[in-house]
Each structure stands twice: as C-alpha cells, then as structure tokens.
Amino acid sequence: xxxxxxxxxxxxxxxxxxxxxxxxxxxxxxxxxxxxxxxxxxxxxxxxxxxxxxxxxxxxxxxxxxxxxxxxxxxxxxxxxxxxxxxxxxxxxxxxxxxxxxxxxxxxxxxxxxxxxxxxxxxxxxxxxxxxxxxxxxxxxxxxxxxxxxxxxxxxxxxxxxxxxxxxxxxxxxxxxxxxxxxxxxxxxxxxxxxxxxxxxxxxxxxxxxxxxxxxxxxxxxxxxxxxxxxxxxxxxxxxxxxxxxxxxxxxxxxxxxxxxxxxxxxxxxxxxxxxxxxxxxxxxxxxxxxxxxxxxxxxxxxxxxxxxxxxxxxxxxxxxxxxxxxxxxxxxxxxxxxxxxxxxxxxxxxxxxxxxxxxxxxxxxxxxxxxxxxxxxxxxxxxxxxxxx
Ligand SMILES: *Cc1c(COP(=O)(O)O)cnc(C)c1O
Numbered sequence: 030x031x032x033x034x035x036x037x038x039x040x041x042x043x044x045x046x047x048x049x050x051x052x053x054x055x056x057x058x059x060x061x062x063x064x065x066x067x068x069x070x071x072x073x074x075x076x077x078x079x080x081x082x083x084x085x086x087x088x089x090x091x092x093x094x095x096x097x098x099x100x101x102x103x104x105x106x107x108x109x110x111x112x113x114x115x116x117x118x119x120x121x122x123x124x125x126x127x128x129x130x131x132x133x134x135x136x137x138x139x140x141x142x143x144x145x146x147x148x149x150x151x152x153x154x155x156x157x158x159x160x161x162x163x164x165x166x167x168x169x170x171x172x173x174x175x176x177x178x179x180x181x182x183x184x185x186x187x188x189x190x191x192x193x194x195x196x197x198x199x200x201x202x203x204x205x206x207x208x209x210x211x212x213x214x215x216x217x218x219x220x221x222x223x224x225x226x227x228x229x230x231x232x233x234x235x236x237x238x239x240x241x242x243x244x245x246x247x248x249x250x251x252x253x254x255x256x257x258x259x260x261x262x263x264x265x266x267x268x269x270x271x272x273x274x275x276x277x278x279x280x281x282x283x284x285x286x287x288x289x290x291x292x293x294x295x296x297x298x299x300x301x302x303x304x305x306x307x308x309x310x311x312x313x314x315x316x317x318x319x320x321x322x323x324x325x326x327x328x329x330x331x332x333x334x335x336x337x338x339x340x341x342x343x344x345x346x347x348x349x350x351x352x353x354x355x356x357x358x359x360x361x362x363x364x365x366x367x368x369x370x371x372x373x374x375x376x377x378x379x380x381x382x383x384x385x386x387x388x389x390x391x392x393x394x395x396x397x398x399x400x401x402x403x404x405x406x407x408x409x410x411x412x413x414x415x416x417x418x419x
Contacts, residue, residue, distance in 0.1 A: 040219060041287040048099030048280060052082075053091040060095040060280070062273045088265070092273040096280045103218045103283075104231050106251035110264040111271045115214060115234020116142050118248025120150070122232045123179055125263035126208045126256070129155030131178040136163035136193060137384040138186025140212060144381060162384045164322070166197040173205050182228065183212040184221075184330075185323060188376035188395055189387070190314035190339055192323025195330060199227035208256060214238075214367075219290050220333035229256045237367025238335060241282040241289055244368075245275045289369070289400065293336030296406070297398035303407050304340050309414050311390045314339040336398040337366050339376045342391045345417075350375055350392040353417050359401060359409040366397035371406055373397075 032038065038046070054060040065086040070076040076084075083089055089097075093111060100109040112118045119140070127133060133151065135143060137160045147158035162168040163186050173180070180202035184193035195211065202209045211223035214234040223231040233239060235247035252260045294317065301315040313320070316327035317334035327334065342350055354362060360373035376395030380387050398406060 043103070044283055044285075044287050047102060047283060048095040048097075050095065050098065053095040053098075060092050060277070062277045063090040063092050064273055065090050087268065087270045090273060092276045092280075093271065096276045096283075099280065099283055100218075100249050101251055104213075104251040105218075105222050105224050106231065107254045107257035108261060109249055109251045110261060110269070111235075111276065112248035112250065112264070112269050113271055114246045115232075115236050115248040116140075116146070117269065118232040118234065118250050119143050119212065120146050121248070121264050121267065121269060122210045122230050122250045122260070123151070123181070124267070125259045126179050126210075126230075127151070127154075127156045128178075130176060131156050132174065132176045133158050133179045133181060134169060134172055134177055134207075135160050135181045136183055136186055136191070137161065137382050138163045138189050138191050139181065139183050140187045140214075141379070141381065143181075160382075160384045163191040163193050166194050166201060168384065169198050170201045173201060173207065175205070177202075177205060177207050179210055180207045181210045181212070182223070183214075184326075185215055185314075185316050188339055188380060188393065190316065190321075190323070192316050192321075192326040192330075194326055195223060195226045195228060203227070215335055215337060216331050216333070217286065217290065217335065219286055220335070221331040224251070224253050226330060229253055230260065234367070235279050235282075236365060238286060238290060238293075239279050239282050240275075240367070241285065242278070242368055243365070243370060245278050247271055247275055247279055290333060290335055292400055293398060294334045296400070296403040297334065297336045297338055297396075299403040300396065300398050300406055300410070301338050301340075304410070307414065309343055309345070309418055310340050311343040312341040314341070314393075335367075337395070338398065339393050339395045341389055341393050344390075345392045347375055347378070347392050349417060350394055353413050354394065356416055357409050357413050359406055360396065368397075369400045371397055371399035371401055 068083045097109040199209050209228040210230040211228040213231045217238050230252045232250045235249050301313050304310050305313045315338035316323040354373045360371045377393035
C-alpha cells in the first residue's frame with residue numbers, strides 16, 4: 030500500500046486497503062472469485078512465453094493473488110504462499126530447508142500435530158527432530174549442531190502458553206546458519222511480526238483469526254528475501270493451492286481483523302483477570318496478564334493479545350474439568366479456535382513433552398474467548414464453577 034500522506038498508514042488503514050488492486054479486481058472493491066483450472070492463451074507463442082500473469086489455476090488466479098499480496102505486505106515479507114490448512118503451512122515451511130541428515134529443533138510446546146509430522150514424515154526422510162525448552166534460549170544453543178537447518182518457534186506455545194525469546198533464539202540460530210521458522214497463529218501479524226524480530230519464515234493457521242468465522246481451513250507461509258525463492262519453489266513443486274471461495278473468505282476476514290482482535294484481547298483479559306481471582310483457579314496462562322511468566326517478553330515483542338488462554342484448576346481431575354465444560358452454555362466444545370465464538374477444551378489432554386517433563390498443578394482448561402459479551406462469559410464460568418464446587 031502507498032503512503033498517502035507521507036506517513037505510514039496504521040494497520041487498520043492497511044487492512045482496509047490491502048490487496049485491493051485494480052489488477053485483481055478491476056473497478057470492484059473486492060476481487061472476483063475465480064474458479065479456474067485452465068487459462069486460455071491467444072497462441073502457443075503466448076502460452077510458452079514467460080511473463081503471463083496467470084497460466085494455470087494451481088499457479089494463481091486474481092483471487093489468490095489479491096490475498097497473497099495482502100498477506101506478504103502484512104507480514105513485511107518478500108512473498109506469501111497459501112496452503113490448504115495450517116498444519117500444511119507448518120510442513121510447507123519446514124520441507125524447503127531440510128534434507129537427509131539434517132536436524133530440526135522444535136520447542137517442546139509446539140502444536141502437537143507438528144510432532145506427528147516429524148515422526149511420520151521427517152524421520153523417514155532422514156531428518157531428525159529434537160525438542161528444546163521453549164522458555165530457555167540457552168537450551169537451543171545447547172542442542173544446536175552443524176546439522177541443524179531449522180529452528181522452529183511458536184510463541185506463545187500451544188495450550189501451555191510459554192512465551193519465547195524470539196530475537197535471542199534468532200541470534201543463536203543464525204550464528205549456526207539455521208533458518209528460523211515462526212508459527213505466528215496466536216498473535217497474527219496484527220500484534221507481532223516475526224520477520225521484524227529476525228525470523229526468516231512466518232506461518233499462520235489462517236483457519237483461526239484470518240478467517241475468523243470458523244468456516245474455512247487455510248494456512249499461509251511468508252518469507253523474507255533470503256528464504257522466499259526456495260519456499261516458493263517447493264510450495265509449487267508440492268502442488269499446493271487453495272480454493273477461490275476460501276481465499277475470498279480469508280481476504281474478507283482480514284478486513285475486520287483489527288476490530289475483532291482488539292475485542293478478543295479486551296474480553297480475554299477481562300476473563301483472565303477474573304479467573305485469576307477465583308479460589309478454584311491455581312494459575313492463569315495468558316501473557317497479557319502481569320503475573321504471567323512471559324509477560325515481559327510479550328510486552329517487548331507484541332502489541333496485543335488474542336482470545337486464547339489456559340487456566341489450571343486447583344487439584345481438579347480431568348473428569349471434573351470435563352463435567353465443568355459439559356455444563357457451560359456459552360462455550361462450545363470442539364477443536365480449533367479463532368472464530369467469533371467462545372470454546373472450551375481440556376488443554377492438558379495428551380500433552381507430549383520430551384525436553385522437560387510436564388508437571389501441571391492440576392487439570393488445564395483452554396478457553397477461546399470469542400466476541401460475546403465478556404460479562405455473560407464470566408457469569409457462565411462462575412455458575413459452572415459453583416455447580417461443581419458449591
Ligand atoms: C490450529 C493450529 C495450527 C493448524 O491449523 P489447521 O488449519 O487446523 O491445520 C497450527 N499452528 C497452531 C499454533 C494452531 O493453533
């Protein structure tokens with residue numbers, strides 16, 4: 030986006046304009062939803078000559094180009110690719126930078142299915158995965174060796190919400206020529222830009238806040254100049270692409286990201302603060318809370334917090350926590366998050382840790398605080414907690 034008044038537009042202004050280019054949309058505000066496989070040319074000469082904007086549906090359409098352009102600029106990247114899911118964005122962000130004999134370092138708190146990818150796919154390609162303590166950059170240095178080609182970060186971590194010192198980890202990784210890949214799904218580029226913190230590649234489960242309405246599956250990967258050509262090449266070689274309806278919805282989601290996330294932040298902070306004062310709650314895991322161990326890093330590296338948080342119940346079993354969740358009326362029970370609706374799950378279920386054993390003080394509940402009125406959400410939680418422990 031151009032700078033209309035000689036000043037850099039604020040993010041809300043950027044989001045209202047991003048990817049809105051006459052090349053994609055003509056005179057319309059929004060790009061057309063182009064359903065396409067074949068693109069026709071006037072002649073064979075035209076078909077084989079480089080430089081045609083569109084050559085085949087898988088390789089790009091105006092709908093996809095509009096979204097990619099918006100996302101690349103949003104992340105401050107050289108380019109963006111679109112993937113059919115967030116998990117696929119993880120795999121597409123790692124595969125370009127590893128080969129047989131290489132190693133990948135993941136934080137112990139990484140999104141669970143990334144471990145399954147490491148075990149089921151990377152291991153068979155001869156790539157080994159190791160896991161480091163997400164709160165200790167020194168542990169990255171200790172585990173790094175010349176074969177380590179990718180250092181992965183995800184801040185805050187899935188379910189347990191550990192903030193990571195991304196700039197410190199970048200410094201260690203770059204000293205060893207490793208590429209830093211960052212999963213930025215929780216903060217989104219609205220609140221954190223990993224490439225500005227030194228990461229080489231940033232990915233999002235656009236399924237979550239970019240879509241924002243629990244109706245699409247999508248992932249995005251962006252990269253700085255150094256890693257972009259390889260990422261683009263491998264993404265293309267893997268044959269990855271997304272459908273035009275989903276791309277359209279993701280672009281529509283981007284338009285309201287600023288207002289939605291500010292509300293998620295405000296409501297989640299209210300719920301987190303209230304939970305922290307409750308006698309059944311041992312600990313609330315939410316970096317925007319001053320009591321959170323990652324609060325200082327959050328203040329330094331992020332400009333806001335989203336709606337996902339966890340809390341530990343004082344001595345409750347998983348069965349009791351399940352009964353509490355089953356009895357709530359405003360929190361849906363289901364996978365994923367980032368839509369407009371509130372959700373609750375048991376966050377400690379099946380947590381796998383190898384760098385450091387996971388020893389919670391009790392069962393951990395993960396909440397997605399949606400766009401409902403926070404007073405209603407707190408009343409629902411209050412009633413649920415009272416019902417269980419009068
Ligand atoms: C949900 C999630 C993903 C995966 O996204 P899908 O679209 O569900 O495949 C990746 N990373 C994080 C941090 C997530 O929360």
